[in-house]
Amino acid sequence: MSSFNILLDPKTSPTFPIAARAALGDTQLRKNVRHATEVIQNKRARVVGEMPDWQQLRETGKQIRQHTMAHLDFYLEEFERNCTRAGGKVHWARDGEEAKRIATQLVKEHVSPDSPEVIKIKSMTTEEIHLNLALEAAGIRVYETDLAELIIQLGHDQPSHIVVPALHKNRQQIREIFQREMNLPALGEKPQDLADAARRFLREKFLRVDTAVSGANFLIAETGSVTIVESEGNGRMCLTLPDTLITIAGIDKVLPRFVDLEVMLQLLPRSATGERMNPYNSIWTGVRPGDGPRNFHVILMDNARTEVLADAEGRQTLNCIRCGACQNACPVYRQTGGHAYGSVYAGPIGAILTPQLQQLHHAQTLPYASSLCGACYEVCPVKINIPEVLIHLRNKVVKQKGPLNPEAIAMKTMGAIFRSERRFRAAQRLGRIAETPLVRKDGSGEGWIGWLPGLLGGWTQVRDLREMPKETFRDWWEKRSSHGR
Amino acid sequence: MAAEPNNSPARTEILRRIRAANGAPAEGTSASRQWNAIERDYRRSATLSHEQILDLLEDRLRDYDAQVVRAAEHEIAPAISRMLQGRGLSRILLPPGIDPAWLPQGFDFVVDPGTSAADLDPFQGVLTASTCAIALTGSIILQNVPGQGRRAASLIPDYHLCIVRVEDVVETVPEAFARLRNTETVPTTFFAGPSATADIEMTRIKGVHGPRFLDIILVG
Numbered sequence: 034m035s036s037f038n039i040l041l042d043p044k045t046s047p048t049f050p051i052a053a054r055a056a057l058g059d060t061q062l063r064k065n066v067r068h069a070t071e072v073i074q075n076k077r078a079r080v081v082g083e084m085p086d087w088q089q090l091r092e093t094g095k096q097i098r099q100h101t102m103a104h105l106d107f108y109l110e111e112f113e114r115n116c117t118r119a120g121g122k123v124h125w126a127r128d129g130e131e132a133k134r135i136a137t138q139l140v141k142e143h144v145s146p147d148s149p150e151v152i153k154i155k156s157m158t159t160e161e162i163h164l165n166l167a168l169e170a171a172g173i174r175v176y177e178t179d180l181a182e183l184i185i186q187l188g189h190d191q192p193s194h195i196v197v198p199a200l201h202k203n204r205q206q207i208r209e210i211f212q213r214e215m216n217l218p219a220l221g222e223k224p225q226d227l228a229d230a231a232r233r234f235l236r237e238k239f240l241r242v243d244t245a246v247s248g249a250n251f252l253i254a255e256t257g258s259v260t261i262v263e264s265e266g267n268g269r270m271c272l273t274l275p276d277t278l279i280t281i282a283g284i285d286k287v288l289p290r291f292v293d294l295e296v297m298l299q300l301l302p303r304s305a306t307g308e309r310m311n312p313y314n315s316i317w318t319g320v321r322p323g324d325g326p327r328n329f330h331v332i333l334m335d336n337a338r339t340e341v342l343a344d345a346e347g348r349q350t351l352n353c354i355r356c357g358a359c360q361n362a363c364p365v366y367r368q369t370g371g372h373a374y375g376s377v378y379a380g381p382i383g384a385i386l387t388p389q390l391q392q393l394h395h396a397q398t399l400p401y402a403s404s405l406c407g408a409c410y411e412v413c414p415v416k417i418n419i420p421e422v423l424i425h426l427r428n429k430v431v432k433q434k435g436p437l438n439p440e441a442i443a444m445k446t447m448g449a450i451f452r453s454e455r456r457f458r459a460a461q462r463l464g465r466i467a468e469t470p471l472v473r474k475d476g477s478g479e480g481w482i483g484w485l486p487g488l489l490g491g492w493t494q495v496r497d498l499r500e501m502p503k504e505t506f507r508d509w510w511e512k513r514s515s516h517g518r
Numbered sequence: 519m520a521a522e523p524n525n526s527p528a529r530t531e532i533l534r535r536i537r538a539a540n541g542a543p544a545e546g547t548s549a550s551r552q553w554n555a556i557e558r559d560y561r562r563s564a565t566l567s568h569e570q571i572l573d574l575l576e577d578r579l580r581d582y583d584a585q586v587v588r589a590a591e592h593e594i595a596p597a598i599s600r601m602l603q604g605r606g607l608s609r610i611l612l613p614p615g616i617d618p619a620w621l622p623q624g625f626d627f628v629v630d631p632g633t634s635a636a637d638l639d640p641f642q643g644v645l646t647a648s649t650c651a652i653a654l655t656g657s658i659i660l661q662n663v664p665g666q667g668r669r670a671a672s673l674i675p676d677y678h679l680c681i682v683r684v685e686d687v688v689e690t691v692p693e694a695f696a697r698l699r700n701t702e703t704v705p706t707t708f709f710a711g712p713s714a715t716a717d718i719e720m721t722r723i724k725g726v727h728g729p730r731f732l733d734i735i736l737v738g
Contacts, residue, residue: 072720089559096556104544106536125529181717204718224718228726240636256702266713266728273669274635289553291702295695310655314708321705324668339535
């Protein structure tokens with residue numbers, strides 16, 4: 034499969050049905066996605082199954098997140114106060130542009146002007162605002178250090194999953210990228226060979242580059258601490274070795290108290306990677322002399338999160354802790370992979386997050402990229418009712434399209450017909466007459482419709498429709514009553 | 519300096535938007551009351567005997583390919599000696615504050631000079647104590663305290679030998695958080711096995727950037 038070179042931006046991406054059609058034709062992609070999602074789902078099911086208190090943890094997780102959102106201004110101010118007291122600097126960004134501007138300026142103040150470079154920890158928030166492009170445009174070289182992000186960066190590709198962003202690539206494809214980009218023609222294709230190559234490639238950068246950029250899994254209001262969970266140790270390298278650390282976090286990432294982590298650190302790893310605990314969790318508070326960076330900045334970014342907060346039904350989306358379990362469980366995502374969603378947030382959570390974080394009119398098809406089967410709700414560690422939000426967003430899409438779009442007109446007409454018995458009977462008679470030229474009889478005399486015109490054709494493209502019965506239930510009932518009495 | 523003062527227009531605007539969305543500003547007393555009302559019906563205490571908890575921890579650690587041995591207090595030095603000999607390592611980094619009675623003869627132990635991280639790269643391994651271990655998840659918690667040191671020390675060398683005291687082993691995650699109470703702002707690292715990745719075809723590969731080899735001595 035060729036690399037996915039187009040930026041994952043809902044403003045410019047093709048709509049989901051069009052992008053999905055292309056993805057469905059890529060058998061290698063589908064094979065890779067199917068394999069990866071199956072492995073994670075099975076691991077998740079195993080480690081969730083061994084927790085007798087899983088449902089209680091989910092309920093507490095949900096209540097903590099709801100409580101946080103209801104007091105978000107209080108907890109953000111508390112975080113700022115405590116982080117500042119510990120030697121951190123807190124910045125606020127209304128949108129992605131402002132966050133990028135602050136980050137770029139901070140990097141420029143700290144890096145050496147001769148070789149401006151930063152090392153970076155995987156962060157969906159920085160992917161959301163395409164931070165790397167802004168840094169590169171300012172002449173700053175960015176090294177992604179998470180293995181999957183490195184694969185994406187060196188392959189000029191785009192992330193397709195929240196937790197395992199390169200899950201659409203198999204080992205042969207990764208080897209080709211590393212052979213080419215790291216100049217290692219003899220590189221083997223065993224996963225261990227590939228990981229070793231990444232270790233050698235990045236170690237020198239960890240020890241040399243003195244500015245790092247990260248996201249955050251959680252901010253703790255009570256202490257002003259920041260938490261990052263990871264597997265490889267690249268996160269620890271970036272958090273610990275450079276002189277300057279710049280953390281970009283959505284305002285939704287805050288937790289009230291330190292002890293709330295005991296819930297999130299049980300829910301997140303089991304849901305995300307099917308592990309009992311992440312190989313590494315780092316918790317740090319401001320600046321610690323002799324241990325870690327001397328300059329620490331946190332950028333608190335809104336970027337439409339407050340608009341989501343203002344929507345009574347949509348706001349539960351902000352409870353998301355970015356585990357990706359809904360992606361692995363989704364029958365649609367498992368067929369198309371992540372790129373078809375046209376956003377760095379793919380799958381069920383992407384289908385509700387993207388239309389709300391980006392303007393809805395750029396992502397009108399995403400709320401429909403679901404069969405509403407509810408698998409996402411079932412696996413969500415903080416019980417976000419994704420199907421409910423999807424339906425809510427579908428309503429908004431229909432309203433946004435205005436009263437003259439075909440779907441709205443059709444629904445209005447149906448409403449008028451169903452409200453009046455006279456109109457309903459007339460419509461049934463009319464239907465039987467109108468369908469006559471379309472009905473074909475099969476061997477046993479049953480009538481079938483294999484083609485419908487216009488918009489209705491979508492239905493008959495992949496299935497046949499039975500002809501309408503000669504006698505309706507109403508007719509039969511009336512006849513029966515008049516004969517029987 | 520790009521740092522905006524605390525009354526930056528962005529800060530004011532974001533807080534205004536949040537308050538508008540929530541209908542009113544939040545305040546501390548009611549936040550505290552409502553936080554206390556959050557239901558916490560999950561497990562917060564041990565269900566196993568202490569011996570079962572230690573067995574569970576050993577089992578989890580072995581699952582991560584760590585070697586685990588048990589030793590009494592006076593057996594620590596010989597246990598360390600055997601572990602390092604078995605691994606063929608001699609040049610070992612120590613955080614400040616390691617008990618000298620632990621250190622066997624015949625190895626090149628060097629106390630972390632606190633200089634640049636690149637100076638730690640030549641060490642073959644590091645020996646640290648630990649704050650706490652969680653049996654259920656196979657996690658060990660390190661903090662920047664004497665005997666455990668700065669975070670880079672337990673990260674850069676390729677081998678980590680960690681001393682865990684049996685009285686510091688708990689069964690569940692919440693019990694560990696209870697023990698971290700009052701030291702929340704000390705830099706804290708949980709590790710579960712050697713560094714790992716599953717980014718290539720979801721195959722767990724041991725050892726990417728952190729220490730690739732891990733041994734544990736359970737003391738007591």
